[in-house]
Amino acid sequence: MRQMIDEPLERLRAAARRTRELASNRAGTGLGHEDADDDVGTIGTDGALGFDPFPLLEALHRHGVRAVVIGQVAGIMHGSAELTGDLDLLWDGLPAHAPALAAAFASVGARLTDEAGDPVATRPDAFLRPKVRFTSPGAGGDCCTPALPWGGLQVRECLDGAITAVGAGGLEVHYVSRADLIRMRRALGRPKDLRRADELINGW
Helix, strand or coil: CCEECCCHHHHHHHHHHHHHHHHHCCCCCCCCCHEEEEEEEEEEHHHHHHCCCCHHHHHHHHHCCCCCCEHHHHHHHHCCCCCCCCEEEEEECCHHHHHHHHHHHHHCCEEECCCCCCCCCCHHHHHHHEEEEEEECEEEECCCCCCCCCCCCHHHHHHCCCEECCCHCCEEECCCCHHHHHHHHHCCCCCCHHHHHHHHHHHC
């Protein structure tokens, strides 16, 4: 796994600050990340209010969890200029790794729901679903396994090619490679995904 020192995390910190500043100047929308517009994305939802993915990322690191950041947070770490209000994660889905994942989420007071929006307990078995939604202080989003259908793409390969950013104090954050993120964007095919895939290719 390749390592890049600190710069991707500094990009993310700066983007999270800009997101909080932007959201602080507007009224609440009543929309969660699951209500995001397919063009605007979660920057237009209440997920942007107080957005800070670092408490959860630090908890995952403390508990030794190898969860890979996907979605627009990964895009920002690669240099995307678009802001976001959610944090999406991909992990291997192996039952032996679920207890540490559950402990990390519980340590930051995360609440989980299934895809229908019904609450589920923050226990290891909850994370064995193809996708579980979460809200935590600072960030909400989806925590996915490779069992989640992804437009025909085998996303398990994206775990193998992930990059690790190493920040101050030894914080390690794993995130999907640019090439795999482009493939994931194109497989989903929503307007925001195609636009962001083009940015990853042509933006810098």
